[in-house]
Structure formats: C-alpha cells, structure tokens
Amino acid sequence: MALPSGGVLLGCHHSLEGIVGAVGIGYLAHAPADMIRITTNPAPQPRFGETVVMAPDARRDDMVALATRVYRGFERCVSAGCRFKRKGLCPATCDSACARKLVYAAACDGDEVAEAIHRYLRLGFSEGPRMRDLVSRGEFAQLDDLARRTLSECERTRQFVRFSELRDGSFLAVFRPQADTLPLTIKHFIARMGDERFCIVDPVHGTAAFYDGCGLRGKRGSHAIARLDRELIDRLVQRDDYAADEHYVRAMWKRFYDSLALPGRGKDDRGYDLRMHWMPKRYWGGLTELDPGSDAGVDHVPRRYANAG
Numbered sequence: 001m002a003l004p005s006g007g008v009l010l011g012c013h014h015s016l017e018g019i020v021g022a023v024g025i026g027y028l029a030h031a032p033a034d035m036i037r038i039t040t041n042p043a044p045q046p047r048f049g050e051t052v053v054m055a056p057d058a059r060r061d062d063m064v065a066l067a068t069r070v071y072r073g074f075e076r077c078v079s080a081g082c083r084f085k086r087k088g089l090c091p092a093t094c095d096s097a098c099a100r101k102l103v104y105a106a107a108c109d110g111d112e113v114a115e116a117i118h119r120y121l122r123l124g125f126s127e128g129p130r131m132r133d134l135v136s137r138g139e140f141a142q143l144d145d146l147a148r149r150t151l152s153e154c155e156r157t158r159q160f161v162r163f164s165e166l167r168d169g170s171f172l173a174v175f176r177p178q179a180d181t182l183p184l185t186i187k188h189f190i191a192r193m194g195d196e197r198f199c200i201v202d203p204v205h206g207t208a209a210f211y212d213g214c215g216l217r218g219k220r221g222s223h224a225i226a227r228l229d230r231e232l233i234d235r236l237v238q239r240d241d242y243a244a245d246e247h248y249v250r251a252m253w254k255r256f257y258d259s260l261a262l263p264g265r266g267k268d269d270r271g272y273d274l275r276m277h278w279m280p281k282r283y284w285g286g287l288t289e290l291d292p293g294s295d296a297g298v299d300h301v302p303r304r305y306a307n308a309g
Contacts, residue, residue: 006049007035012114014040015180016106018058019114021067023121025055028066033122038114070121075099078124078131098124098131104147107180109204116142153179158188160283161200164250165243170197174237174286177202182209183225190223197221201236208236248305250288251298257289 008031012022019038026036037050044052056063078098105117119139124131134140156177163171171193182202186209189200197213208228212221228236265271284290 012055013058017067021063024066024070038118101147104150108146150179157181251295254294
C-alpha cells in the first residue's frame with residue numbers, strides 16, 4: 001500500500017479496541033511512525049498534505065481480533081526478558097503494568113489520547129523489555145499522565161455516585177465523569193450494593209452499567225456494560241418514578257451530612273476552596289447532601305422509619 005507523501009490522519013472510535021486496532025492498521029500498512037497520526041475526533045483536522053482515512057467500526061469482529069493481537073503482542077514484547085520479571089518482581093508487583101496502562105489511558109477523555117497510545121505502542125514495540133527503563137521519555141510520561149487521570153476519575157466515581165430507589169425496588173444513579181469509568185468500577189458497586197438491582201448511567205459517554213442482584217440460592221447475579229443511544233440515555237436520566245420513601249431518605253442523609261459539616265464552608269469562607277478541591281464542583285449537582293431541595297417540604301415520616309432509633 002502506497003502512503004500519501006504528506007502522511008495519513010487515521011480516524012477511529014474512542015475506545016481501547018478502536019485505538020489499538022487503528023495502530024494495528026498502521027502496522028499492516030507498513031506505515032512509519034512519522035507518516036501516520038491517529039485521532040478519535042469525529043471531525044478530523046488534517047495538517048497540510050495529510051490524507052484522512054477512517055478506520056472500520058471498532059465493534060467488527062476483525063477489528064476486535066486485530067486490537068487483541070496488537071495488545072497481546074505488545075504485552076509479550078515488553079515483558080519478555082524484562083529485568084523485573086527475571087528478579088521475581090513480576091507479576092506480583094509489575095503484573096504487566098506497561099500494558100495495563102493502555103486500558104486506563106484509552107478510557108480518558110481528550111483528543112490527545114489516541115496519538116499518545118499510538119506513540120507509546122510504537123515505543124514499546126521498538127524497545128521491548130527496555131520499556132521500564134524509559135520512564136523519562138515523553139511517550140511514557142504522557143501515557144502515565146492519562147492513566148493517572150482515569151484512575152483519579154475512578155476514585156471519584158466510587159466516592160460520588162449517589163443511588164435513588166425506584167418504585168420497582170431497583171436503584172438508579174446518574175454520574176458524569178471525565179473518563180469512561182463505569183467498566184472499570186462496576187465490581188466495586190456490585191460489592192457495595194450486595195443483592196440489590198441497580199443501574200448507573202453515564203450520559204457523557206453514553207454508557208450504562210446494569211446489575212440484576214443476587215440470583216437463586218444467594219448466587220451472585222450478572223452484570224453488563226452497555227453503550228446506549230442518546231434517546232434511551234435521556235429516558236433513563238429523566239426517570240423520576242421514585243419509591244415512596246426516597247424523598248424522606250434523601251432528607252435524612254442531607255440533615256445528617258449538615259450536622260457533621262465543619263463551619264466555614266460558605267462561598268465567602270476559606271473552607272469553600274478546600275471543599276471544591278476534594279469534592280469538585282462539577283459533581284455537586286448530583287450529590288444529595290449538597291442539593292438544597294433534598295430536605296425541603298419533607299414532613300411525612302414513612303411507617304418503617306416512624307419508630308426507628
């Protein structure tokens with residue numbers, strides 16, 4: 001395949017399969033690293049002389065197979081003969097961390113993600129087990145930064161997701177992270193929610209996580225991560241068929257939070273900046289404890305709480 005003299009801008013889907021599969025296409029075309037760029041922007045902006053080419057759908061079986069082949073090949077390449085592995089530090093300490101970083105980096109938002117993964121993979125395939133000694137290289141540092149950003153969003157997902165009980169007895173949460181964190185945190189919520197059925201919706205990435213609760217004889221149920229169309233996402237986000245006790249439970253939680261809150265967290269106080277640092281303001285809209293309406297107009301005490309305490 002003859003490459004255009006100005007290089008190729010290869011567009012792909014923003015997912016691990018889409019980006020790693022696009023890197024595989026570059027290798028199959030025998031394209032030098034400086035002749036190809038990869039982007040996930042749906043409206044690619046080529047440089048002068050570049051030709052835009054769109055990669056096949058990342059959900060196609062052949063693309064998934066190509067992405068898997070590239071990922072496994074990279075894993076073998078950087079771990080074979082690795083000095084950490086020879087000393088017995090891998091997998092207990094390392095556990096193919098050089099390859100696992102790709103999963104976290106691909107989940108991060110941003111137009112720079114695809115090209116950063118592309119350069120990182122190229123570096124690994126060219127340097128092999130020396131990869132762990134090249135932490136000062138720009139390709140390594142940039143991918144580390146993307147992976148850390150995703151891990152930070154995973155922690156915030158675990159901290160700031162708030163569930164609401166629906167009339168059918170299941171639980172619903174809506175959360176808007178800056179990375180595709182639901183596939184990486186679903187097991188945490190399964191452990192946290194026990195045998196409850198729940199759904200977490202991420203409108204930003206069009207993702208929903210489902211868990212059907214414990215099955216027969218206490219066996220753990222099944223879970224799924226689904227990519228939904230915008231219409232269905234909007235319908236889930238707009239659901240307000242809450243259980244009869246939901247408003248009272250929200251009020252109890254907000255009043256408990258307020259009773260423990262430290263003074264000096266108003267907009268004119270020093271504690272306001274501290275709160276925004278540890279609890280970013282972009283999440284406040286979904287936090288029951290910071291919603292002024294959570295404890296407004298709740299006078300009726302449900303029967304099951306009437307004699308509590």
